[in-house]
Amino acid sequence: MSALRIKRVDWLVGITVLSSLVTVWLVLTGLDVVFQLITQIGRIGKNGYTLTNAIVYVLVTTPRRMYEMFGNAALIGGLLGLGGLAGSGELTALRASGMSKLRIATSAVGIVAVLIVGVVILGETAAPWGDQQAQAMQLRMKTNNIGMAGNSGLWARDGDRIINAKTAMARQGDTHTTVQLVDVRVFTMTTDGQLSRFDWAKTAEHDGHQWVMDDVRTTTLDDAGAHTTLAPKSVWDSRLNPQVLEQSLIQPQYLSMRDLRRNINYKQSLGEAPGEYAVAFWTRALYPLNVLVLVLCAMPFAFGALRSGGLGKRMFIGMLLAIGWYFLQKAMVNFGTVYGVPPLLANLLPALILALIAWFYFRRSG
Numbered sequence: 001m002s003a004l005r006i007k008r009v010d011w012l013v014g015i016t017v018l019s020s021l022v023t024v025w026l027v028l029t030g031l032d033v034v035f036q037l038i039t040q041i042g043r044i045g046k047n048g049y050t051l052t053n054a055i056v057y058v059l060v061t062t063p064r065r066m067y068e069m070f071g072n073a074a075l076i077g078g079l080l081g082l083g084g085l086a087g088s089g090e091l092t093a094l095r096a097s098g099m100s101k102l103r104i105a106t107s108a109v110g111i112v113a114v115l116i117v118g119v120v121i122l123g124e125t126a127a128p129w130g131d132q133q134a135q136a137m138q139l140r141m142k143t144n145n146i147g148m149a150g151n152s153g154l155w156a157r158d159g160d161r162i163i164n165a166k167t168a169m170a171r172q173g174d175t176h177t178t179v180q181l182v183d184v185r186v187f188t189m190t191t192d193g194q195l196s197r198f199d200w201a202k203t204a205e206h207d208g209h210q211w212v213m214d215d216v217r218t219t220t221l222d223d224a225g226a227h228t229t230l231a232p233k234s235v236w237d238s239r240l241n242p243q244v245l246e247q248s249l250i251q252p253q254y255l256s257m258r259d260l261r262r263n264i265n266y267k268q269s270l271g272e273a274p275g276e277y278a279v280a281f282w283t284r285a286l287y288p289l290n291v292l293v294l295v296l297c298a299m300p301f302a303f304g305a306l307r308s309g310g311l312g313k314r315m316f317i318g319m320l321l322a323i324g325w326y327f328l329q330k331a332m333v334n335f336g337t338v339y340g341v342p343p344l345l346a347n348l349l350p351a352l353i354l355a356l357i358a359w360f361y362f363r364r365s366g
Helices: 008-041 051-087 090-096 101-124 126-142 242-248 257-269 276-285 287-298 311-339 343-365
Strands: 146-148 154-158 161-172 177-189 195-206 211-222 225-236
Touching: 008 051, 008 090, 008 101, 051 090, 051 101, 051 126, 051 287, 051 311, 090 101, 101 126, 101 287, 101 343, 161 257, 195 225, 257 276, 276 287, 276 311, 276 343, 287 311, 287 343, 311 343
Parallel strands: none
Antiparallel strands: 146 154, 154 161, 161 177, 177 195, 195 211, 211 225
8 A cells, every 4th residue: 555655756746747737738728729719710700700709719619629638738748747857867866766667657647637537527518518609609600590509409490480409410321411400399480479380300301402300290270279290201391501500510529428428329219320429429438548548658758768858859759649649549440430349449449559558568667
């Protein structure tokens, strides 16, 4: 148990890494925010989109950008922190005092583990909420007749009809991606504002030519009362633009795990493969593990190549590792998608490979 007790040297390593990590995190996120602000400024003037809208858009998407940048910041910040200790000779002194490489690396990874708890909470709360608000703003910019209203889903006006869909999902067809509306309600109003007809459908999908509803229940209201009819399918004469809806959908990787799980369950209930929703779910679920393993595997560079290197060399190696990790993970996930490997295993394999490499290194070096 004494080996796990936090000592003063752990504080030294942890605070040094923390300082470098936070600095890199702020720089990376700041650059991303500036680039996005420039992009949004270029859209000012379209459908009443103002500078205030652009600033609000960037602000509400900043939590998601912080979440995405944390992994790279942890990797580069860890290398900079331990590299600084190596350059000043403090890392050598720690080794001479009997502190193993694994213990030093664990001290660095430990501070990342503490931070990642808050990052995961950020990625499951403020980040998805901000992306929903940003989606609603972009949707209003493209059309004045469609809007998003939090948990109540999508709302649209189509002539004398008001449309509400609980969820809008991207659905992969044989040749292209289409938009599928789920739990659709259509309220048809008279000229004096009275409800004359109500349609409910389990789903509605655009087939390239027209909207088609599934499992439709139609209720009409007249002087004689309410009349209800059921139909397995019905053509829906709507002017909703599927291209606008498709472009405005939040990408699966920006959804919270709760929303991803709901979409996965829905697709499975229809007998469909969850596809990219399952990939995004397990990417999020394994995010803490992936970040910690990646940082741990980068630590050996601080004991060797970085001792004689300056800031530029450490940054270069950190970016090289981040890029290599990105492509390794993407390759594994794509391989799994093509050959039917379960998304959990496809997302877990890169972390397992890196963990095995780290174990082999620390076992040999002591």
